[in-house]
Amino acid sequence: MGIKSSVSLYSLQYQYLRGNMDLEQIVDYVMGLGADGIELLPDQMLKGTPTPSEETYAAWDKIIEKHHPGLACDDIFLNTNLYSNRTLTKRECVDLIKKEIVMAHRLGFKVIRLVSMVPAWILEPCLETAEKYGVSLCIEIHGGLGFGVPKTEEFLEEMIRLDSPYIGIVPDTSIFCRRPPRVVDEYCMDIYGTNPDLVKYVNDVFASGKDTFHIRLENNGQNPEMDKYIKDPAKDMFYASNCDGYENVPVSVMEPFAKYIQHFHFKLYEMTEEGLEYSMNYEEVIKFLHEHNYNGYVSTEYEGNRWVKPGGYIPEKEQVAAHQKLIQSLIKKYEG
Structure with a gap:
């Protein structure tokens, strides 16, 4: 079949x-x-x-x-x-x-x-x-x-x-995933007030052919570059952690x-x-x-x-x- x-x-x-x-x-x-x-x-x-x-x-x-x-x-x-x-x-x-x-x-x-x-x-x-x-x-x-x-x-x-x-x-x-889901980006910025620069960083990572999950996986769970854009944990951490659910x-x-x-x-x-x-x-x-x-x-x-x-x-x-x-x-x- x-x-x-x-x-x-x-x-x-x-x-x-x-x-x-x-x-x-x-x-x-x-x-x-x-x-x-x-x-x-x-x-x-x-x-x-x-x-x-x-x-x-x-x-x-x-x-x-x-x-x-x-x-x-x-x-x-x-x-x-x-x-x-x-x-x-x-x-x-x-x-x-x-x-x-x-x-x-x-x-x-x-x-x-x-x-x-x-x-x-x-x-x-x-x-x-x-x-x-x-x-x-x-x-x-x-x-x-x-x-x-x-x-x-x-x-x-x-x-x-x-x-x-x-x-x-x-x-x-x-x-x-070749790009992060746009509906997630928009939801988190509108509902949580997620830092747009954090969203841009994640999108840029995917555009380069990588993803944030594997960056952490290959660096003992760390991603210092991403952490720079987490200005307010209450607004940014949900988005940042959720992005680890998409691979490229x-x-x-x-x-x-x-x-x-x-x-x-x-x-x-x-x-x-x-x-x-x-x-x-x-x-x-x-x-x-x-x-x-x-x-x-x-x-x-x-x-x-x-x-x-x-x-x-x-x-x-x-x-x-x-x-x-x-x-x-x-x-x-x-x-x-």
Whole structure:
């Protein structure tokens, strides 16, 4: 089947949260955009996860039977802080992931996205269950937690050691930001009063082909040049630390791990009037996936919604629609 388009329903979370659309209406909307599939966060839209009631499962089955979406990915979290006085034990963590695998299988998903920083030791004790239910466990490679970060590298090393088709990765295009998201710049300057010179410095770093995250990573967590522009911590520190969530690395960093890619997050911060995303060049990613015979979904994940100023209109539906139009055109260009 090659490269297919999907939408993370997380992209329309405010439509759901505010009661503008229910789960079925969201699925119907996404499929009406011509997407091939959907990506789900059960914690957000399915009551009772990871052990939903039969009534919840029946409602889900009805939606799937009616709208026939491809089931791209099930996004889960390892909620180690369920109790106020302690974190979960390793046994509890393993048991929780196993429940998530069973639920993913029952929902019809074959890929689970493990959120960044899920420990690598979770893989081996859960692998037998993953194989039994035909569900892959894939870590998200996200901006600020990308290739070269110790925790990420631990997971990749364990993935390679186990070398199973049921263990893989979900890269996120936040590691391929060619410019910082403009909506973040504007939000922080308007809401927090962030120093415009700090914003300019960060943009200049990206324009030079670098990013502030790797400057810190390569200098023991320090960036004296950036610190010069932090005049008021209350106004500037949030922006400065948030910028470490965007990386500016070449797509070739995926080369050693291409065979392990089982899903892909196409992060979206802002679609422009020209029909392009402001910060990222998706074509270089689609081209890479095409050249490596990728057979899976690339999923719209809109996060510009969190950078809308208080009281402002949140254009989730419009942004997702424009993004899908772009993605689908690029897939057609390379896949035919």
